[in-house]
Amino acid sequence: AQSVTQLGSHVSVSEGALVLLRCNYSSSVPPYLFWYVQYPNQGLQLLLKYTTGATLVKGINGFEAEFKKSETSFHLTKPSAHMSDAAEYFCAVRLPYNFNKFYFGSGTKLNVKP
Amino acid sequence: EAGVTQFPSHSVIEKGQTVTLRCDPISGHDNLYWYRRVMGKEIKFLLHFVKESKQDESGMPNNRFLAERTGGTYSTLKVQPAELEDSGVYFCASSRDTNTEAFFGQGTRLTVV
Numbered sequence: 022a023q024s025v026t027q028l029g030s031h032v033s034v035s036e037g038a039l040v041l042l043r044c045n046y047s048s049s050v051p052p053y054l055f056w057y058v059q060y061p062n063q064g065l066q067l068l069l070k071y072t073t074g075a076t077l078v079k080g081i082n083g084f085e086a087e088f089k090k091s092e093t094s095f096h097l098t099k100p101s102a103h104m105s106d107a108a109e110y111f112c113a114v115r116l117p118y119n120f121n122k123f124y125f126g127s128g129t130k131l132n133v134k135p
Numbered sequence: 136e137a138g139v140t141q142f143p144s145h146s147v148i149e150k151g152q153t154v155t156l157r158c159d160p161i162s163g164h165d166n167l168y169w170y171r172r173v174m175g176k177e178i179k180f181l182l183h184f185v186k187e188s189k190q191d192e193s194g195m196p197n198n199r200f201l202a203e204r205t206g207g208t209y210s211t212l213k214v215q216p217a218e219l220e221d222s223g224v225y226f227c228a229s230s231r232d233t234n235t236e237a238f239f240g241q242g243t244r245l246t247v248v
Contacts, residue, residue: 064138065226113178121168121183125170126177127176
């Protein structure tokens with residue numbers, strides 16, 4: 022069974038500090054990897070995705086993530102947190118041979134302190 | 136272009152009652168998905184429609200859940216009778232093709248008391 026692990030259900034950073042949200046997956050084949058963000062009272066919004074090619078991918082709002090196959094990780098980072106980044110973040114995978122479904126992690130709530 | 140729309144945004148029902156959730160996908164999107172997040176856990180796949188046909192319903196928890204997509208446009212997800220463990224947030228998503236970006240709705244928060 023596929024699984025996606027997000028370390029830390031709550032992460033708190035100060036405004037201007039580095040944001041690091043961790044995601045590890047288990048898969049026998051390299052999956053497609055995604056980060057979604059959910060702001061309060063809104064739907065899930067795609068932040069960025071990795072399918073093939075360059076392992077460092079850049080997304081919206083200054084976020085980026087790096088696919089590390091050897092570590093089965095896809096951690097999300099942003100150099101400098103902004104108050105507007107406060108939201109819940111979900112890591113997800115899709116398998117190349119079963120592309121119709123996402124496997125999500127349990128989410129990480131990011132709190133940004135002034 | 137309107138996004139994926141879900142109705143209602145919140146629903147509180149008593150155990151044993153029936154609830155119907157609705158999802159309007161983005162126009163032209165043949166693929167429609169239902170997901171559920173229970174008790175702050177991971178978001179789990181329920182099922183996938185291609186037009187009006189159920190492509191994959193492997194995630195449906197039991198026969199108290201019935202999803203339909205008559206005419207291949209909007210979809211409904213009925214829970215009958217509802218149980219306490221059905222509480223959670225139900226997300227709908229749609230995509231033009233299975234390998235293109237999926238767009239998610241804001242979710243319906245269902246509370247069974």
